[in-house]
Amino acid sequence: SIWTLFLRGLLLPSYPPKMKEGLEFPSFDGRDRVLNVNERNYKKALKKYDMMCLLYHEPLPSDKELQQHILTESCDLCPLGLEEEGSIYVFKDERVIEFDGELSADTLVEFLLDLLEDPVELISNPMEQRAFERMDEDIRLIGYFKGEDSEHYKAFQSTAEKFQPYVKFFATFDKGVAKQLTLKMNEIDFYEPFMDEPVTIPGKPNTEEEIVDFVNQHRRPTLRKLRAEDMFETWEDDMDGIHIVAFAEEEDPDGYEFLEILKEVARDNTKNPDLSIVWIDPDEFPLLTTYWEKTFKVDLFRPQIGVVNVTDADSVWLNMRNDEALPSAEELEDWIEDVLSGKVNTEDDDDDDDDDDDYDDNDDDSSDEDHYGDDDDDD
Amino acid sequence: SIWTLFLRGLLLPSYPPKMKEGLEFPSFDGRDRVLNVNERNYKKALKKYDMMCLLYHEPLPSDKELQQHILTESCDLCPLGLEEEGSIYVFKDERVIEFDGELSADTLVEFLLDLLEDPVELISNPMEQRAFERMDEDIRLIGYFKGEDSEHYKAFQSTAEKFQPYVKFFATFDKGVAKQLTLKMNEIDFYEPFMDEPVTIPGKPNTEEEIVDFVNQHRRPTLRKLRAEDMFETWEDDMDGIHIVAFAEEEDPDGYEFLEILKEVARDNTKNPDLSIVWIDPDEFPLLTTYWEKTFKVDLFRPQIGVVNVTDADSVWLNMRNDEALPSAEELEDWIEDVLSGKVNTEDDDDDDDDDDDYDDNDDDSSDEDHYGDDDDDD
Numbered sequence: 013s014i015w016t017l018f019l020r021g022l023l024l025p026s027y028p029p030k031m032k033e034g035l036e037f038p039s040f041d042g043r044d045r046v047l048n049v050n051e052r053n054y055k056k057a058l059k060k061y062d063m064m065c066l067l068y069h070e071p072l073p074s075d076k077e078l079q080q081h082i083l084t085e086s087c088d089l090c091p092l093g094l095e096e097e098g099s100i101y102v103f104k105d106e107r108v109i110e111f112d113g114e115l116s117a118d119t120l121v122e123f124l125l126d127l128l129e130d131p132v133e134l135i136s137n138p139m140e141q142r143a144f145e146r147m148d149e150d151i152r153l154i155g156y157f158k159g160e161d162s163e164h165y166k167a168f169q170s171t172a173e174k175f176q177p178y179v180k181f182f183a184t185f186d187k188g189v190a191k192q193l194t195l196k197m198n199e200i201d202f203y204e205p206f207m208d209e210p211v212t213i214p215g216k217p218n219t220e221e222e223i224v225d226f227v228n229q230h231r232r233p234t235l236r237k238l239r240a241e242d243m244f245e246t247w248e249d250d251m252d253g254i255h256i257v258a259f260a261e262e263e264d265p266d267g268y269e270f271l272e273i274l275k276e277v278a279r280d281n282t283k284n285p286d287l288s289i290v291w292i293d294p295d296e297f298p299l300l301t302t303y304w305e306k307t308f309k310v311d312l313f314r315p316q317i318g319v320v321n322v323t324d325a326d327s328v329w330l331n332m333r334n335d336e337a338l339p340s341a342e343e344l345e346d347w348i349e350d351v352l353s354g355k356v357n358t359e360d361d362d363d364d365d366d367d368d369d370d371y372d373d374n375d376d377d378s379s380d381e382d383h384y385g386d387d388d389d390d391d
Numbered sequence: 392s393i394w395t396l397f398l399r400g401l402l403l404p405s406y407p408p409k410m411k412e413g414l415e416f417p418s419f420d421g422r423d424r425v426l427n428v429n430e431r432n433y434k435k436a437l438k439k440y441d442m443m444c445l446l447y448h449e450p451l452p453s454d455k456e457l458q459q460h461i462l463t464e465s466c467d468l469c470p471l472g473l474e475e476e477g478s479i480y481v482f483k484d485e486r487v488i489e490f491d492g493e494l495s496a497d498t499l500v501e502f503l504l505d506l507l508e509d510p511v512e513l514i515s516n517p518m519e520q521r522a523f524e525r526m527d528e529d530i531r532l533i534g535y536f537k538g539e540d541s542e543h544y545k546a547f548q549s550t551a552e553k554f555q556p557y558v559k560f561f562a563t564f565d566k567g568v569a570k571q572l573t574l575k576m577n578e579i580d581f582y583e584p585f586m587d588e589p590v591t592i593p594g595k596p597n598t599e600e601e602i603v604d605f606v607n608q609h610r611r612p613t614l615r616k617l618r619a620e621d622m623f624e625t626w627e628d629d630m631d632g633i634h635i636v637a638f639a640e641e642e643d644p645d646g647y648e649f650l651e652i653l654k655e656v657a658r659d660n661t662k663n664p665d666l667s668i669v670w671i672d673p674d675e676f677p678l679l680t681t682y683w684e685k686t687f688k689v690d691l692f693r694p695q696i697g698v699v700n701v702t703d704a705d706s707v708w709l710n711m712r713n714d715e716a717l718p719s720a721e722e723l724e725d726w727i728e729d730v731l732s733g734k735v736n737t738e739d740d741d742d743d744d745d746d747d748d749d750y751d752d753n754d755d756d757s758s759d760e761d762h763y764g765d766d767d768d769d770d
Binding site: 032033034035036037038114115116117118119121122125128129133134135137139140142143144146147182243244247248250255257262263264265266267268269272295298299300301302303307313320321322323324325 | 411412413414415416417493494495496497498500501504507508512513514516518519521522523525526561622623626627629634641642643644645646647648651674677678679680681682686692699700701702703704
């Protein structure tokens with residue numbers, strides 16, 4: 013059973029009745045299913061429910077006495093390791109998982125459902141292997157083991173539980189699949205998002221500690237997609253206060269083309285620990301699109317790449333003209349080099365408007381004198 | 392400019408403040424941006440705004456006098472062609488588009504943003520062509536024309552506006568792309584979802600009327616994906632009161648495998664006008680997952696296929712055992728044949744529980760004596 017402690021704001025609106033049955037969204041029936049967790053009942057609650065979703069909230073503003081009461085209770089929950097008020101934590105199998113994604117009912121429920129799946133998915137035939145290979149947006153591990161009883165598989169499985177649902181774990185017991193993936197017995201491969209080739213975890217067979225260490229060391233990819241389920245966690249993992257952000261709609265021909273160029277750049281620079289590009293598909297964040305266009309002063313109907321300062325949301329964008337071809341991978345790499353060296357940054361243009369600034373930025377109107385977006389990419 | 396008339400229930404909850412800037416979801420600032428449209432102002436409103444989103448609502452329940460007032464106003468809007476109270480209509484370029492999707496802010500805003508895109512996307516290089524080929528979930532048309540000034544392109548473009556955003560229209564002016572797609576000048580190909588080969592619209596060059604007729608005739612695909620943006624429209628388009636429904640998570644190895652089998656069945660039966668399978672990816676409807684599992688008595692962590700009666704949500708499901716291989720395309724086709732002939736239906740089991748019933752259903756516990764799910768599919 014799952015026990016969910018929802019934000020009152022997350023309670024679902026009721027939908028108009030439809031004539032045809034089979035697609036009824038849940039509407040609030042008036043029954044309060046939210047439990048108050050406090051010092052007296054938290055141990056019992058943790059025992060009773062396989063999985064528990066807890067909102068660690070600020071004191072309610074309505075009742076002064078009640079406020080004091082809940083504040084005390086919140087402090088009493090600190091032994092559980094809760095740090096951030098206003099955060100949502102999920103308790104499952106002795107683990108506390110912080111939910112740091114979009115605060116919408118959809119995203120939270122999907123997160124909870126993901127946590128109910130098996131931590132390791134088995135790949136047993138060529139079709140399932142193809143499914144595995146298609147998931148190139150995710151950090152994935154796959155190991156080849158003798159069977160379910162193998163102690164090495166068990167170490168892999170308990171590691172998987174620790175990273176669920178953020179890192180995907182797969183295993184195969186099938187010789188043919190292992191051969192196709194060039195996996196030897198007890199070997200584990202780590203796939204970085206958007207990379208063609210995996211990296212093998214050294215020193216097989218691996219202990220749980222070795223796998224955990226390896227994942228933690230390789231966890232920040234060169235190109236990562238912003239996902240609703242952990243968007244705030246990703247955004248907080250900035251590089252010295254900035255993010256290189258690329259907007260591209262995968263379902264749009266232009267966006268797809270730009271994304272392929274980005275992947276090429278990421279593959280060429282996968283060894284660079286200072287580079288991590290955040291790819292945002294605006295299609296997946298319709299409620300943020302207008303805000304981004306206003307804040308960053310960019311047109312999100314076209315692909316864009318820029319540098320964003322996460323302290324003040326100040327930004328500089330590579331000028332790509334509407335009527336010209338997209339930049340080539342080489343041009344993008346030159347620009348990224350300028351970003352990493354500090355030549356392109358969000359501060360330079362704040363005081364002066366000198367004309368040797370090659371890039372478009374959000375503090376003045378865009379200049380057409382940029383050196384990028386020329387047509388050497390045409391064929 | 393866009394003028395949106397939102398349901399009050401759709402107003403967004405405010406989110407807790409985050410330290411890092413750049414991902415601020417809009418929160419309601421207290422300003423009422425909803426305009427009351429009535430007989431006196433609707434013409435002016437239609438003129439003023441390029442696009443207008445209107446909720447055609449029932450009388451508000453709070454004020455009797457106001458109720459009467461609004462009721463009258465609603466009737467006065469009937470000349471606009473609005474039929475269903477509680478529905479949302481978008482007015483754009485002399486067109487009225489009913490929004491028949493999930494009533495969530497995300498889905499509605501995405502729908503409005505889609506309507507702001509160009510109705511025809513241009514495909515101008517091999518990479519964009521690859522993007523076009525990957526969109527196999529959508530109904531797509533692509534035409535090869537001389538250029539933007541071609542009268543045939545213009546007919547194509549104005550047809551595209553009529554079907555936006557439900558049917559995707561693409562065009563190319565590039566000889567190389569046209570050759571790759573085996574398109575002759577002024578030829579238009581129609582791609583049914585999940586089919587490898589397109590169908591050419593006969594009698595090129597085509598008039599707007601010919602294209603509209605062709606799309607309307609071919610609009611219901613053999614396999615269609617349930618999408619949040621038009622889920623109620625799809626569900627209302629049942630076949631004699633029933634839907635063949637397949638649940639499969641594309642991101643899951645099992646689900647992917649089952650989906651590939653389904654596509655094979657759809658390709659084999661694309662000429663059958665009586666067959667239209669609705670594919671639902673439970674991942675995309677987290678809020679409905681529990682409801683479906685309860686209503687249909689199926690486990691959605693596994694792929695499922697069944698028949699649903701849309702009048703009462705009664706259903707029968709093909710028994711696929713957890714420990715066995717998925718059915719082959721042939722086995723699925725046999726089952727579908729039994730559904731179409733009425734041999735498998737949702738009513739038979741309602742009165743009696745005779746043992747010659749091959750299929751699992753939601754009225755009694757599943758029997759293990761089914762003939763499907765055997766392992767002749769293993770290799």
